[in-house]
Amino acid sequence: MKLEVRHLRRTYGATRALDDVSFTIDAGRIVGFVGPNGAGKTTTMRILATLDEPTSGDALLDGVSLLEHPERARAVVGYVPDSLPVHRDITVHEYLDFFARAYGIGRARRESLIQSLEEFTNLMNIREKMLDELSKGMKQRVSLARALIHDPQILLMDEPAAGLDPRARIELRELVRVLAARGKGILISSHILTELAEICDAALIIEQGRLLRSGSLEEITSPEKAAGRGILIRVLERAPQLAEALLLLPGVQAARLVGQEVEVDVDGDDRASAALLAEIVRQGFPVLEFRPRLSTLEAVFMNVTQGDVQ
């Protein structure tokens, strides 16, 4: 299943919560949704979950408009909010049973379905525990199980890792990977960019309702797209001298010593990089490694966003 978001715009009075946001999520892909607070992530997710309507634009699920056929969207979209609502005096199993009933899943299928979900999300040993007695990590697993109850093909996860301890985060990450492997398209927002970078195939960077970057992680973090372009050079010896020598070469903007490596910012394309390598070798430096410096998602995020909120 493919989710295509086309030119979404959402205004609240004079405030533009979303401004011409377009992206695609394919089956089996994990897409990270990154942006400061108030950037428009939750608004996007709420629209995709059919809980809100855009001012203009549309979202298509395999070509079917989600706006015009919300009931069809609800059958294939699962939504995991950042926290589980307050429910007292109800066990994990009963909570899942309630949502299974709410989705109209009949008794014949319900029991086996809930059990399989409890096993998948590792809830079997706490299924009789009261919901309000659970830790944040356990609640997130319950929330995920609830979102999967109708076997959605697209999963929207709004800050699922917020407030989780490291173990719970790792477990959640593994679950997300397994779900993607099962062919579900996943849109996941998080402030923990290092973790997103580990599990995502692609990322969307949004600020003030505008999509600043989108594409695969390689595309987003590649030197061509990143604001800070550079090369890392590792030499067998004389690294400090190399750093000084590089500064004298044409096209070199900066050269820094980072451990046993030299990080250099250069102007120009691959041809210029090749010329730089040839010059270093000609000057007799024993080059072990010469590679482009890849930016991290965090670095790209810091470079492209201003930190402004509406």
Next chain:
Amino acid sequence: MNLLSRAYTWIDDTLNPIVVKELRQAVQGKFITGILILFLFFQIGTLAFSLIDKAATSNFELGRETFSVLMMFVLLAGTLAVPVYSGYRFATERSDLDSDLLFITTITPQAIIRGKFLAAMAIVLLFYCASLPYMTITYFFRGIDLLSIFWVVLFTLAGVGLNLAICLFIACLPMNFALRVVVGLVALMPLFWVFGGSVALVSEFLRMGIGARIMTWRLWADLLPAVIFFVFVLGMLYVLSVAAISPAPTNRAFGIRRFATVFWAVSLVGMTFHAANGGGGRALGGWIIITTFVLCPFIVGAVSERTWCGRRVARTIPGNALGRRFAFVFYSGAAGGLVWALTLLVLTQVVPVVALEAIGATDFGSNFEHDRAGVIALALYTLGYSLLGAMIRRIFLADRVPAAYAWFLVALLAGIGGALPPILGFILFGSDSEEWLLGNPFLALQSSTWRESSLLFSAGFAGVMVLLNLPWMKAQWDHFRPFGDGEAAPDGEETPALPD
């Protein structure tokens, strides 16, 4: 699978999920169990006290007195404890997030409210069932008959239902916790009023020997207006609760207007029938006054609605001219809401006149003209202030006051219009003449001297406001088109379909 198993599966699949969840929570929670134990303790205590009372042998009213005390405990649990408990639970659960999660399932807002109501009713019935043996025993104490017992038990369920609906409605209101607590405390007044009224009526029913009169037409004819009013309040609380929890982009007003219109027609037929069968023209006159009064808040509500409908709602607008006109009046929207309320107001004044002639009655009662002038003036003032409020908000406060809060502006303007002129008149001119009160919407109801002046003034005020707001209303009609037939909502407007 045998028949029994299939029947069980069918029942299990048909059950409202909310009812199942609520009852599970109630069983596992301590509150209901605690109240039930306390309740049984008092029931047994009361019965034991009646039995060991030495004067009991000579008291021929012992059964009635004991039953009244037992019934009071049932009413305490049924009209106060359980509704407050259910409302509190719903309010604490009903964060926006929780509602959201339900709305992405196939469950409807109607099913949510029905489920909450039925689950609470089931708990109340548990209390009734627990107390029924004790209440039935009072029959053997003398002074009460079995028919009276069962009638009173059934009757009190109406009070239970009303208080439940009030509590659930308050729980549905989109407010923060602090405001909800304040509103909840204020709502205790009607809850206690219903409780007190139920206790008083139980006493009165038993005194008059309701069991003997239950099969008489006279009793039901006397009760009819109260029954109609009860059904209206209960139904209105239901549709309002459904609208309050429905997602913003949905057609929230449709259910409310549909119910009110159907009820308007059914109650008119009912009151005409009642008038023709002994109630007389006064019954119809009373209906006109009450209906006009009840329709006034709908005008204020209409100007607090959105002016655009989103794509999902627009998809359901009929393409034909007549269908589109009907949809405009019944769908969520400020101008449509105003047209709907005004149409019903006019029909309320006109149709009963025809009905009066049809049943051969001569007039609507002695005070009718005075009361009618008062409520018509009130409706005109409401229309004038509502349109003034909507206009001020639109022109000067669009960025600061969302359309959904226009009602507050209307109330403020009516307050200023009623109170400021007499104060200014007194300060500036030393005059305390009643002319300064012409801005007061209730003047015609209070003073017969100023009735005509008040009517004239309110008619002029409402007329001017309608003229000034016509372009605004016309624009809404122009944009009210089936999806794909209209232009996109302009940038910066409160669109689409959000009542802010």
